[in-house]
Amino acid sequence: MDQWNTKLDQLFAKYKDAVPDPDPSVNFMPGLWRKIEARQSFTTRIKKLTQVFVVATAAVCLLLGMAVVVPGSLHPELRGTYVDVLAEDHPPDNLAALGIRVEPVEANTK
Amino acid sequence: MLVEFEQIQKAQAGDDAAFNQVVTAYRKRILGTIARLIGRPEDVEDVGQEVFLRLYYSLDQLRTPEVFEPWLYRLTVNASYDYLRKQRRRNESRMSDLSEQQVMMADAVAGGKVSGEEQRQKQVKELVDSLLGAVSEQDRILLTLKEVEGLSIKELEKIYSVNENALKVRLFRARQRVLNAFEASQGNTVRPAERKD
Secondary structure, three states, X not given: OHHHHHHHHHHHHHHHHHXXXXXXXXXXXXXXXXXXXXHHHHHXXXXXXXXXXXXXXXXXXXXXXXXXXXXXXXXXXHOOOHHHHHHHHOOHHHHHHOOOOOOOOOOOOO | OOOOHHHHHHHHOOOHHHXXXXXXXXXXXXXXXXXXXXOOHHHHHHHHHHHHHHHHHHHHHXXXXXXXXXXXXXXXXXHHHHHHHHHHHHHHHOOOOOOHHHXXXXXXXXXXXXXXXXXXXXXXHHHHHHHHXXXXXXXXXXXXXXXXXXXXXXXXXXXXXXXXXXXXXXXXXXXXXXXXXXXXXXXXXXXXXXXXX
């Protein structure tokens, strides 16, 4: 077993000689900087897109917030409930003409 | 250390000229290590560039310049491991794929241009590559760093951030597997050490 271990050590030593440190080509540094810049521009693009998305989201939130806080400021027709809108469109006079009798609502007092 | 600590600190601060000097100082050594780790000369520069690209974008995470070298080796190990893993997947789909170097060597042999020494080196390289194929990519890298690159257990501890005993056990098992493969291969072929042209 020791004999095989020694032979394997020798083989590994020969392997280092068989595969020496290669000289880098002239394109090594330019290629590296191209890759660095490509990743930089990609990262910058992603950052810009993220910023635009955040600003747009903030603007939409602000608009929706204003629409809720100032009711009717953007869409006055949306004021009131569906029943209120129906009552406005069909006053009691018109209903009487259609044969519908509208009784006044009694106050629920004791 | 092949560069001054000051140089690394400057590179950390974003000085591109200092970074260039660090790369220039280490690239030959790193390319050599990668060449022996991956075994495909035509892809060595690509993997080397990937190592220095990772270095550029993670240099600010290095706390002390003293651990720069183990840290650079860790980046080398990770990039080589990623390459070997991708390569294995590619090889599974294309079994007949020959590296550019192998094709060139085959052409040269056919043309009678290869010297006896080159032929011997090629045999050693092929034998070691096939023996290292007996272990996983991780063990191949670990074994190459220890046995071929000559790194000590202490240095490997810093690179892998694991304790000495775990490393020794892993190295022992990997070496045993390679040793068994070596014995088996020598039973079938003429030993390269004894081969004469």
